[in-house]
Amino acid sequence: MNAIDRLVGLLTKLPGIGKKTAGRLAYFILDADPSYARQLAEELQSLHSHIRRCSVCGSFTETDPCTICTDPGxxxxxxxxxxxxxxxxxxxxxxxxxxxxxxxxxxxxxxxxxxxxxxxxxxxxxxxxxxxxxxxxxxxxxxxxxxxxxxxxxxxxxxxxxxxxxLASGLPVGGDLEYADRLTLSRSFRGRIPM
Amino acid sequence: MNAIDRLVGLLTKLPGIGKKTAGRLAYFILDADPSYARQLAEELQSLHSHIRRCSVCGSFTETDPCTICTDPGxxxxxxxxxxxxxxxxxxxxxxxxxxxxxxxxxxxxxxxxxxxxxxxxxxxxxxxxxxxxxxxxxxxxxxxxxxxxxxxxxxxxxxxxxxxxxLASGLPVGGDLEYADRLTLSRSFRGRIPM
The missing domain is CATH 3.40.1360.10 (Dna Topoisomerase Vi A Subunit; Chain: A, domain 2)
Known part of the structure; x- marks a missing residue:
């Protein structure tokens, strides 16, 4: 297996990335300036050492507690x-x-x-x-x-x-009654708001 | 800008990857075993040093000439x-x-x-x-x-x-006349094959 196949294999593990898309991404990275692949590699390399879980809220953060938990505003x-x-x-x-x-x-x-x-x-x-x-x-x-x-x-x-x-559940803004599924429509009726 | 934002920023440069998808990919990588990010980083790091252009046909290859150009079969x-x-x-x-x-x-x-x-x-x-x-x-x-x-x-x-x-141009296999655009239909007529 060559380097392109190995990269494609790893990329197909990402959610929503099939074999065709992974191929396109791999060739894009090959065609792009090598500095792009290097930067991406560096970010991936250090990702897990930079990011941890906030011990208060459980979200990903660089500082513990996270900036949201410590923001007095x-x-x-x-x-x-x-x-x-x-x-x-x-x-x-x-x-x-x-x-x-x-x-x-x-x-x-x-x-x-x-x-x-x-x-x-x-x-x-x-x-x-x-x-x-x-x-x-x-x-x-x-x-x-x-x-x-x-x-x-x-x-x-x-x-x-x-x-x-x-959170309220119902018709998405800009949506169309015609395309709403039965359950969404039912929820939007039950959650109707007096005007 | 934190490490997640930097990774998301780099991922949005990939073709067909918008900000939402890049976010999903970044969080998938964060949630996954750190060995995945490390492997991906290593492949990206060495990609451009492993892969070059075949001097005969111009395709990407690890050996020059490529395995297709040198395959006697x-x-x-x-x-x-x-x-x-x-x-x-x-x-x-x-x-x-x-x-x-x-x-x-x-x-x-x-x-x-x-x-x-x-x-x-x-x-x-x-x-x-x-x-x-x-x-x-x-x-x-x-x-x-x-x-x-x-x-x-x-x-x-x-x-x-x-x-x-x-290469022949015309209706894709499994396609439907109804959804073919005018030019494709025109080409499939001009390229019709006697049965």
Whole structure:
């Protein structure tokens, strides 16, 4: 196996990258200035030594605790609960939310053997018990696993007295009724907002 | 800018990789075993020192001349002319063609300032003048630039006496007449094959 095949083989392990795309990427890198491959190699080489998990919220960070957990300008009373660290990035790019985060590290999925004990739910409860948090927003995907996890968290967190809400689910902005699936349409009816 | 942002920035330079996809790839690499990032880094680091251009056909190779140019089991009388080195890979994966290759390194595109002198056309003519080649198959994309280049090569190669052909253009296998564009349909009519 030559160097191109080895690179293509590694690239196909990336999500959403099939054999054809991996080939295109590999030839692009070959055709590009060698400094590009070198820079990419250096970033990959040092990635895991630069980035760790924040010990407070569980998101990826260069400093522990992360810059969001230590930013005094952010609302300390609100926690946004997400499935994965990359969800923090997505929400941050929206510039809508100004509170802090808690990364669960997954969703409850009994069929995959993922129970609540495998997620950072104990840490979430501990953070709330430490006080100061008045609202928890569940920003979990509107899927079966997301729904299950949201229900479970709601049950657990009810006892702590904090206000628990979940992101609205319904028609995407710019979407078309005609293309909405039945479940999305049903949710948008149930969650209808008085004008 | 932190390490994740730097990696995402580099990944968005790849063709077809936008900011969202680059983010997904970066977090996948972070979540994966660190050995994956290390292996990928090593392949990228050594890529340009392992791979060079074959001095005969112009495709990417670890040995010069490449394994296709030196394989005695391949037909030396037929040359397949392609635009880019990655086209060799695509055709090889089809396991249909058993001759040799010639990489032009581009297509004639006057609007982009690419004239015949910027392509490996002189080398192609030299290979043919050296003798032994009886047929040249032009495997160029059915685009304006591909058509222009094919016409130009046909004119040049006519004088050498070799037989010149071009890959058939028409409806893709499994395709539907309804979704074929006008030009493809027109080509499939002009290139119709008696049954």
């Amino acid at each position: 952010r609302d300390q009373h609100i926690l946004c609960v997400v499935e994965r660290a990359q969800d923090v990035r997505v929400i941050e790019e929206g510039h809508e939310y100004r509170g802090r985060y808690h990364v669960l590290g997954g969703l409850i999925a009994p069929l995959d053997g993922i129970g609540p004990e495998k997620l950072a739910i104990g840490q979430l409860v501990n953070r709330i018990h430490r006080g100061g948090i008045t609202e928890v927003i569940l920003a979990l995907n509107p899927t079966v696993e997301g729904d299950t996890t949201a229900l479970y968290l709601h049950k657990i967190l009810k006892e702590t007295g904090v206000q628990v809400s979940r | 391949r037909d030396q009388h037929i040359l397949c002319v392609v635009e880019r080195a990655q086209d060799v890979r695509v055709i090889e994966e089809g396991h249909e063609y058993r001759g040799r290759y010639h990489v032009l390194g581009g297509l004639i595109a006057p609007l982009d300032g690419i004239g015949p002198e910027k392509l490996a056309i002189g080398q192609l003519v030299n290979r043919i003048h050296r003798g032994g080649i009886t047929e040249v198959i032009l495997a160029l994309n059915p685009t304006v630039e591909g058509d222009t280049t094919a016409l130009y090569l046909h004119k040049i190669l006519k004088e050498t006496g070799v037989q010149v052909s071009r």
